[in-house]
Amino acid sequence: MLVFPNAKLNLGLYITERRPDGFHNLESVFLPLPWTDALEILPAEPGHATSIALTGRPIPGDPATNLCVRAYELLQADFPQLPSVQIYLHKIVPIGAGLGGGSADAAFALKATNELFGLNISAAGLEECARRLGSDCAFFIQNKPVLAVERGDVFQEINLNLSGTGCVVVYPNLHISTPEAFAGITPRQPAHGLREALAQPLGTWRNTVRNDFELSLAPRHPVLAAIKQQLYAAGAAYASLSGSGSAVYGLWAAGVPAAMPWPAEYTVWQGVL
Ligand SMILES: C[C@@](CO)(OP(=O)(O)O)[C@H](O)COP(=O)(O)OP(=O)(O)OC[C@H]1O[C@@H](n2ccc(N)nc2=O)[C@H](O)[C@@H]1O
Ligand SMILES: Nc1ncnc2c1ncn2[C@@H]1O[C@H](COP(=O)(O)OP(=O)(O)O)[C@@H](O)[C@H]1O
Numbered sequence: 001m002l003v004f005p006n007a008k009l010n011l012g013l014y015i016t017e018r019r020p021d022g023f024h025n026l027e028s029v030f031l032p033l034p035w036t037d038a039l040e041i042l043p044a045e046p047g048h049a050t051s052i053a054l055t056g057r058p059i060p061g062d063p064a065t066n067l068c069v070r071a072y073e074l075l076q077a078d079f080p081q082l083p084s085v086q087i088y089l090h091k092i093v094p095i096g097a098g099l100g101g102g103s104a105d106a107a108f109a110l111k112a113t114n115e116l117f118g119l120n121i122s123a124a125g126l127e128e129c130a131r132r133l134g135s136d137c138a139f140f141i142q143n144k145p146v147l148a149v150e151r152g153d154v155f156q157e158i159n160l161n162l163s164g165t166g167c168v169v170v171y172p173n174l175h176i177s178t179p180e181a182f183a184g185i186t187p188r189q190p191a192h193g194l195r196e197a198l199a200q201p202l203g204t205w206r207n208t209v210r211n212d213f214e215l216s217l218a219p220r221h222p223v224l225a226a227i228k229q230q231l232y233a234a235g236a237a238y239a240s241l242s243g244s245g246s247a248v249y250g251l252w253a254a255g256v257p258a259a260m261p262w263p264a265e266y267t268v269w270q271g272v273l
Contacts, residue, residue: 001116004036005104007093009242013211014190023151030139030148035269037092041112044084056091067106096175098243106133107140162273166252169269172223174246181244184216202253205238214241
């Protein structure tokens with residue numbers, strides 16, 4: 001079975017509290033972004049163990065601990081009848097970018113396994129498995145815009161229509177680790193409620209919708225503010241860091257802007273939401 005795990009963007013991101021379990025409570029709108037990897041799961045040849053073949057962007061770490069393999073093994077623990085599989089992952093979405101690419105691969109591996117082998121796990125059951133693989137993994141099960149709270153794994157409905165909005169996502173070839181980004185954060189309550197701020201026109205978000213990671217990452221990574229400034233200079237109505245970075249995106253109300261000059265080592269996605 002072939003699936004295309006997509007990335008996500010964060011619209012606003014407030015880290016409100018440190019939790020007793022070491023994680024943080026947050027508030028953020030997660031939005032599916034149609035920038036995808038390609039993932040295939042097939043039953044393995046008889047006598048072969050589960051394996052993964054990786055192409056495209058190199059993924060740090062041992063392939064045996066790739067989130068796709070971990071997702072499959074998690075289901076195998078509950079469904080021992082599941083056979084060994086051959087997993088192919090062609091990686092396109094940048095890594096350590098705040099785009100949730102690894103979590104998307106894991107969530108799509110859960111969904112594909114469920115369908116391929118007719119396991120009949122409900123969406124809630126798949127979300128429960130996904131939470132064990134990563135905080136933002138559960139979002140990719142239903143894969144629709146939501147207001148995420150608590151660890152980023154509890155979702156509230158949100159009415160948000162951005163269809164037709166132009167989007168440019170710029171990855172400056174800089175891997176930012178999520179735990180390190182959290183280490184620089186002092187939790188605080190947001191000045192503006194996110195749901196209320198996002199209900200206002202796109203042009204107002206610049207003054208009301210923030211990503212708390214921007215402030216703490218700015219001194220170490222001046223490139224992030226420079227990209228944001230370039231997106232605003234090119235006419236973006238709103239620009240922000242996504243997640244814990246390092247990807248920075250801009251939004252245009254009236255479709256995609258003219259191509260912008262970026263350094264050759266950057267990866268840029270441009271399209272309509
Ligand atoms: C904070 C977000 C916002 O979108 O960052 P990005 O990964 O997108 O950049 C995500 O929710 C991240 O989700 P995910 O990347 O799955 O995080 P996890 O693997 O669960 O956690 C990695 C590490 O980040 C920290 N962490 C993560 C989530 C959270 N709510 N509080 C935390 O403190 C913890 O130190 C944890 O060990
Ligand atoms: N399939 C995968 N794709 C990307 N990263 C993966 C994958 N499997 C495991 N990882 C590990 O997860 C880490 C975080 O990846 P990613 O989800 O892209 O981060 P972020 O959400 O911050 O953009 C990487 O450093 C990588 O070692």
